[in-house]
Amino acid sequence: MLITSHYAIGDLQGCPESLDDLVARRLPPSSHLRFVGDLVNRGPDSARTLRIVRDLGSRAESVLGNHDIHLLAVAAGVRRPSRSDTLNDILDAPDCDALITWLRHRPLALFENGFLLVHAGVLPQWTAEQTLELAQEVESELRGSNWKAFLSEVFGNTANRWDPRLHGIERHRVVVNALTRLRFCTVDRVMDLKTKDGLGHASDGFMPWFDVPYRRTENVTVVCGHWSTLGLLMRPNLMALDTGCVWGGRLTAARLVPDPLARTVVQVACPQSCDPLA
Numbered sequence: 001m002l003i004t005s006h007y008a009i010g011d012l013q014g015c016p017e018s019l020d021d022l023v024a025r026r027l028p029p030s031s032h033l034r035f036v037g038d039l040v041n042r043g044p045d046s047a048r049t050l051r052i053v054r055d056l057g058s059r060a061e062s063v064l065g066n067h068d069i070h071l072l073a074v075a076a077g078v079r080r081p082s083r084s085d086t087l088n089d090i091l092d093a094p095d096c097d098a099l100i101t102w103l104r105h106r107p108l109a110l111f112e113n114g115f116l117l118v119h120a121g122v123l124p125q126w127t128a129e130q131t132l133e134l135a136q137e138v139e140s141e142l143r144g145s146n147w148k149a150f151l152s153e154v155f156g157n158t159a160n161r162w163d164p165r166l167h168g169i170e171r172h173r174v175v176v177n178a179l180t181r182l183r184f185c186t187v188d189r190v191m192d193l194k195t196k197d198g199l200g201h202a203s204d205g206f207m208p209w210f211d212v213p214y215r216r217t218e219n220v221t222v223v224c225g226h227w228s229t230l231g232l233l234m235r236p237n238l239m240a241l242d243t244g245c246v247w248g249g250r251l252t253a254a255r256l257v258p259d260p261l262a263r264t265v266v267q268v269a270c271p272q273s274c275d276p277l278a
């Protein structure tokens with residue numbers, strides 16, 4: 001019997017060489033690939049990175065990261081590029097519209113075989129099922145005809161606390177912030193959206209979202225990226241895969257199998273070198 005293997009892959013951030021190296025030389029041919037988002041920005045070739053992932057077709061899927069959503073908003077003309085962006089290769093590409101259309105149809109959360117994939121994290125009060133429902137609310141906005149207006153309002157650090165009674169854009173802002181930017185939060189679901197450092201840098205009362213006691217996704221394995229200063233973290237119910245490819249680190253792939261001891265990790269070096277806190 002032929003069993004197709006599934007791998008989750010960390011943040012690419014516009015580094016197609018590392019992706020090519022991983023896919024062409026290090027992973028089994030025809031294995032299925034699940035990207036944790038932030039396909040673009042900071043690296044040298046975001047356009048080629050997007051095309052490679054898209055052209056993998058049904059072999060691959062990616063959830064959206066904060067840099068991907070930022071690109072959508074810049075391409076929509078509703079958000080200014082920031083000085084450290086390296087997105088012009090996409091914005092100036094002849095196939096820009098096609099790439100943006102493909103990107104805005106990607107999910108914000110995926111659940112397969114007991115693995116919940118998101119870019120950054122999930123709030124401790126959300127179950128896997130609820131996370132998917134909330135992600136779908138945002139996905140339908142991004143896929144709808146008012147996607148540009150939606151993106152013009154969805155950025156911001158308020159509200160930073162989940163409340164199921166929130167509605168409209170405030171509700172969606174909390175969902176997008178949690179799924180694509182979360183690192184530290186309180187037991188009472190307040191998010192710290194500023195701190196980018198590693199585990200030792202939590203403000204008073206804050207802890208990594210995955211260490212909040214009684215987190216309601218403890219019974220599944222959450223697969224995420226986004227936190228390069230955290231590095232690779234493999235626990236039975238957590239796989240954090242952003243190992244800072246674009247920052248001179250590595251690109252990480254980890255096999256998605258139920259047995260935690262069988263989750264082989266494959267890493268390739270990256271020729272880039274930037275400062276993650278710049």
Ligand SMILES: [Mn+2]
Nearest residue numbers: 038065066226
């Ligand atoms: Mn990110």
